[in-house]
Amino acid sequence: MATTIESRIQELGLTLPPIPGAAGSYEHAVLQDNLLHVSGGLSFSEGRSIKGKLGVDVSLEDGQEAARICLLNRLAVIQGAIGSLDRIQRIVSLQGYVQSAPDFVDQPAVINGASDLAIQIFGDAGRHARVALGAAALPLNAAVEISLVVSVRDEA
């Protein structure tokens, strides 16, 4: 039986990817008190991996898709860490790093790909504080990297 949030993701025509392999010696997520600290995830999926720099190699539309890919693999990580996305009380903050040419200035529009999707999936609980900025380079040439802090309900 699908949970409410998982049903919502299906209704949107989306599926959670498998949890990605870690790119280094870190945990996907650490729960401290009621806050889950989620590691940075890259714009790679089984279907499509979006690499390169906004302003040079990657269009705004592809950058927004890259941000959505990051959010979905972060949700897969959260599901793996706490068992169900229904335990998310609030997406507290989202940090969005956009691999950017020196003159690219539309990082907010890129990261909106993830922010808008979070609100579509979680409603008001998906509304978050945010930082969006341009990185000179990102791991494995990812176009976008996103990390999150989410608050978590006790298990039912």
Added chain:
Amino acid sequence: MATTIESRIQELGLTLPPIPGAAGSYEHAVLQDNLLHVSGGLSFSEGRSIKGKLGVDVSLEDGQEAARICLLNRLAVIQGAIGSLDRIQRIVSLQGYVQSAPDFVDQPAVINGASDLAIQIFGDAGRHARVALGAAALPLNAAVEISLVVSVRDEA
């Protein structure tokens, strides 16, 4: 009747700007337990907007002013979120992103513009942990972007 912190801001000859428009699909700030997570704010104000790269287009002095502009619009956001700056218990951490030419290395001196002002306004409660780093590019070509985490007292 002005509050203590608002009086202090006036004494310094400064005024809080209006809350800036959000550059994307995010909240200005999210309160989780007693911590307020404040989104990244840019070096734009009604009076002056400071754009470009430190080391190329923007002088150190203007970079410091850019950091002060960011701090003041973050304080406006905090006032809007929790009603009064007197509810700030501590500025816990400040993240300062400086749009930097590849050879610019004075990010700490730039962000001191915000850090020094925080201490002038809040005294010891304004003393914070900090990260300062160089971004390849920033939203809307801002010279500086600053985000904060502050701890908040219960309402009186």
Added chain:
Amino acid sequence: MATTIESRIQELGLTLPPIPGAAGSYEHAVLQDNLLHVSGGLSFSEGRSIKGKLGVDVSLEDGQEAARICLLNRLAVIQGAIGSLDRIQRIVSLQGYVQSAPDFVDQPAVINGASDLAIQIFGDAGRHARVALGAAALPLNAAVEISLVVSVRDEA
């Protein structure tokens, strides 16, 4: 009498450096509730300071050493802030900023220098959530900058 964690550091043939001077108007660390927010530290030590860009001036091996230098000076800061490294309950999150040429994409391997050392020293308590990304420039031309959030036990 050395504490357990300090003994472990000695067994690894390492020594904690003196607490570095602050590069600006910030605190080395701020304790809020049971979380210690540790400021960004640079890849400088008395023995060796590693400067420049990965992908241009700095080899992967030197980048990993730079990350280890950052972690060790962060541990010195934590020891100064809370008295003993034995009070660390968990390294919750680690933010790793790598000064990167635009085409350098091995930030995770660089920051593994710090992550692997954290696990060597603290065991499972050193396993953390992580962000690793490429910065266009870093303070004082540091090759690597690392900040941390750690949870802290009450004093015995």
